[in-house]
Each structure stands twice: as structure tokens, then as C-alpha cells.
Amino acid sequence: MTLPASTASTLSYDNKDCKYSVFYFKFHALGACPRALLCFGEAQWDNKVQDLSEWPQIRDSAPFGTLPILLETDLTTGKTIEIPESGAIERYLARMFGLLGDTAREEVLSDVFYAQAVILDTKYIEMLRCTFEEIRMKALEQFLGTTLPNWVKACERHLKENGNTGHFVDNKFTLADIKTAVVLDTYLALDSEKVLNPTNCPCLWKLKKTVDTHPTYAAWRKSEQFKDMDEVVQAGVGALMPLDIKKSHIFS
Ligand SMILES: N[C@@H](CCC(=O)N[C@@H](CS)C(=O)NCC(=O)O)C(=O)O
Structure with missing residues (x-):
């Protein structure tokens, strides 16, 4: 997981100009909710499909050896954040897009x-x-x-x-x-x-x-x-x- 050292500014939920990629397999399961949230956020995103046959060679490069992983790229600075764990991804996107309630x-x-x-x-x-x-x-x-x-x-x-x-x-x-x-x-x-x-x-x-x-x-x-x-x-x-x-x- 490659969160930058100064997470305070990264996680401040300001209106960053970002694009996102969802890395997951070619089915819905744990990829479905992150993809749905990106639609609700009207975000710029793409769906990166991981071929199952190539997964064993790639698994070790994933933080916890699993997918989904969300990649966020700040279009202003070019900095990226890689987020594993479906629950963390979902709460992060929901927070970014104002979907966690206001109070x-x-x-x-x-x-x-x-x-x-x-x-x-x-x-x-x-x-x-x-x-x-x-x-x-x-x-x-x-x-x-x-x-x-x-x-x-x-x-x-x-x-x-x-x-x-x-x-x-x-x-x-x-x-x-x-x-x-x-x-x-x-x-x-x-x-x-x-x-x-x-x-x-x-x-x-x-x-x-x-x-x-x-x-x-x-x-x-x-x-x-x-x-x-x-x-x-x-x-x-x-x-x-x-x-x-x-x-x-x-x-x-
Ligand atoms: N706790 C993780 C579980 C993720 C998980 O088990 N993903 C499965 C697909 S649904 C996976 O990557 N399996 C491939 C493997 O374990 O090699 C999350 O919620 O993201």
C-alpha cells in the first residue's frame, strides 16, 4: 500500500482533479461496489481487468496478494495512491464523493x-x-x-x-x-x-x-x-x- 507520507493533505477530501483505475477480475463481486461508487461520483475512471491466468505471476506485487486495488492519480501533480481492501476503497470513495452523510x-x-x-x-x-x-x-x-x-x-x-x-x-x-x-x-x-x-x-x-x-x-x-x-x-x-x-x- 503506497500512501504518501503526508496523508493529511491527501485525505482532506478537497476537490482534487483525479482519475481512478479499479484493478479486479472479470466479474462483479468485490469490484462491483467501487465501480458503482465511481459512477455516483461522476469520476473519470477505467476498469482494469486482471486476467486470471496471469494472476499467479502478479499476486506478489499486490500489497496483500488480493484484488480489488484502487489506483488514484492526481492529475495536477501526477502523484498516485494505491489502495487495497474493498472496505477501505469503498469508504474512501464514498468520503471523496460526499456519500458518507453530512453529520x-x-x-x-x-x-x-x-x-x-x-x-x-x-x-x-x-x-x-x-x-x-x-x-x-x-x-x-x-x-x-x-x-x-x-x-x-x-x-x-x-x-x-x-x-x-x-x-x-x-x-x-x-x-x-x-x-x-x-x-x-x-x-x-x-x-x-x-x-x-x-x-x-x-x-x-x-x-x-x-x-x-x-x-x-x-x-x-x-x-x-x-x-x-x-x-x-x-x-x-x-x-x-x-x-x-x-x-x-x-x-x-
Ligand atoms: N479482504 C479483501 C479480500 C479480497 C479477496 O479475497 N479478493 C479475491 C477475489 S474476490 C482475490 O484477490 N483472490 C485472488 C487470490 O487470493 O489469489 C478485500 O475485501 O479486498
Whole structure:
């Protein structure tokens, strides 16, 4: 991780003229939220796809041997910052683009529901992806029957209290909205219709629509690059469990 010595000025969230590169593999997973945030920030960015076959030779040059990595280039000074760890990248971009709320109250609300989306996604990966073939279908039943509905219920309760604005925090976009909409893509693609539908979770449905119809993000979701990654996910995850990636494109 190559943060410059004087991080105070680098992290002061002034209006720097920057461009960004997201280094990740050719699928959504942990690359999806950083890419979405760059759309919401109307940033100048590109998607650097790491070929899986070349990854073993490159792994040692990554700070923690993993991707995603965000590269920020200050266009005025030419200085670069390399940031690993998806959570750090997401919070950094959210802060840069004013997506962490404007007060401590707003920030903590965003943090809580951001954390919930991260925890749910970690459970999904542990229960369904990194598991044995023999128990995957049983784990899917438990995820769709208990884990996902519990998360949906908690989100609905808060979103309703917030007036069903399509946001977790008042009437403004925060990291929590964006992370939630991103992780929902995966669950919508599963056989989750009983849980994820406009009658059972009207407020989450509205949040998903509010995020996915943001013009810059909607354009990214319709891009060839995004479609290519959809295909990779369909082939890879679809080989492990029933999945139809088209179902994640309800609104864009
Ligand atoms: N805690 C890290 C985990 C990153 C991670 O495990 N990335 C995986 C892809 S999803 C990876 O780079 N795998 C390649 C490897 O481990 O060699 C983060 O959140 O960024």
C-alpha cells in the first residue's frame, strides 16, 4: 500500500482533479461496489481487468496478494495512491464523493446499513460459495429461508421509518444505499422471488430502483463491459447453484 507520507493533505477530501483505475477480475463481486461508487461520483475512471491466468505471476506485487486495488492519480501533480481492501476503497470513495452523510448521525446510519450489507454478503460467500458440493443446496435453502429474510426485515423496518424515500439516510444517497443495491444483484439472481418482491419488501425495492436508475450508474450497468461480467458470473456461479443473472436487471 503506497500512501504518501503526508496523508493529511491527501485525505482532506478537497476537490482534487483525479482519475481512478479499479484493478479486479472479470466479474462483479468485490469490484462491483467501487465501480458503482465511481459512477455516483461522476469520476473519470477505467476498469482494469486482471486476467486470471496471469494472476499467479502478479499476486506478489499486490500489497496483500488480493484484488480489488484502487489506483488514484492526481492529475495536477501526477502523484498516485494505491489502495487495497474493498472496505477501505469503498469508504474512501464514498468520503471523496460526499456519500458518507453530512453529520455524525447520517454517517453512523450509513455505516450501520453498510455493515449489514457487508455481513450478509460475507455469509453468502461462506455459506454458498466456499462450501462443499454436498451441502450447498441445503445451505442455499437456509440462506433463502432464514438469513436473507432476516436481513430484509431489518432493512424494511428502518427504510419504512425513514419514510420510504428510497434511501437509508433521509432523502440522500449514501454508501449504505449503493452497497445494498450492489449485493442485492446476487440475491435477486437466485430463486429468491418469495422474499425479494415488491410486496414483501416495498422499501428495499424502491431503494434498488433509486440506485439502479441513477443515470451514470444505469449506463454502466448497460455497458458491454458490465454485460461481459454478467456472463462470467452466469457461467461460474450458475454452475454451482440455480442462478439467472438477468433477474438482477429489474430496473437497469
Ligand atoms: N479482504 C479483501 C479480500 C479480497 C479477496 O479475497 N479478493 C479475491 C477475489 S474476490 C482475490 O484477490 N483472490 C485472488 C487470490 O487470493 O489469489 C478485500 O475485501 O479486498
